[in-house]
Amino acid sequence: xxxxxxxxxxxxADTDIKWYRLMTAWKENDNIDxxxxxxxxxxxxxxxxxxxxxxxxxxxxxxxxxxxxVLVGExxxxxxxxxxxxxxxxISMDIxxxxxxxxxxxxxxxxxxxxxxNRAYFVSVPFEQKKIKHALxxxxxxxHENKSKAPSSRFYS
Numbered sequence: 001x002x003x004x005x006x007x008x009x010x011x012x013a014d015t016d017i018k019w020y021r022l023m024t025a026w027k028e029n030d031n032i033d034x035x036x037x038x039x040x041x042x043x044x045x046x047x048x049x050x051x052x053x054x055x056x057x058x059x060x061x062x063x064x065x066x067x068x069x070v071l072v073g074e075x076x077x078x079x080x081x082x083x084x085x086x087x088x089x090x091i092s093m094d095i096x097x098x099x100x101x102x103x104x105x106x107x108x109x110x111x112x113x114x115x116x117x118n119r120a121y122f123v124s125v126p127f128e129q130k131k132i133k134h135a136l137x138x139x140x141x142x143x144h145e146n147k148s149k150a151p152s153s154r155f156y157s
Contacts, residue, residue: 004066007036007136008095010086011071012079019071019102019127026129034133037066051081058082059089067140068095069132070116072124073102077113087115096143097122098135099153104128108153121150131156 011020026034049057062068068090070076076083090097097120099112104126108117116122123139125131134156142154 004064005037006061006064006066008062008065008068008086008090009071010068010083010090012073012075012083015075016071016073016102019073019100023069023132032129034129036136054082055085058086062086062089062093062095065090065093065095067098067136067143069098069100069136070113071102071127072099072109072111072113074111077111084113084115087113087120091115091120094147096140096147098132098139099124100127100132100135101125102127106157107155112153116151117153118151121147121152121154123154123156125156 009020009023011017026032027036068086070087087097097116099108099116099122101109101111101124103109103111106124106126108124112124121143123135123142125135146154
């Protein structure tokens with residue numbers, strides 16, 4: 001088994017990539033206390049690749065994942081081809097999931113994918129650097145202690 005130290009970020013690549021890029025900019029900025037080992041750095045994907053090839057590469061990334069972030073935007077709950085598939089795989093691999101609400105809500109909302117609300121123990125946080133960092137630092141241990149409470153969500157006040 002590979003060493004799991006990465007953070008896998010699940011998002012709507014058509015509309016929410018700017019939020020993912022902002023997180024990677026925080027990571028690169030020496031003046032901001034925010035860091036994570038990005039699973040997306042593991043292997044390159046080509047837009048011309050087949051769905052089967054893409055899912056194989058994504059599964060490879062997930063095998064090295066300690067925790068996953070789902071950027072919850074306007075369309076996230078309606079995306080099945082990759083977003084829902086990635087969430088399903090993360091749940092099946094027993095990976096802690098942090099739902100980061102782009103509308104800055106602190107709790108699970110009607111935009112949260114139903115698969116999370118119906119099958120997972122997860123935490124919801126607003127898209128704020130300090131709160132995301134807190135969840136990255138604290139939730140994996142909490143998850144492993146409390147995952148038997150699934151399905152349910154947690155939030156930090």
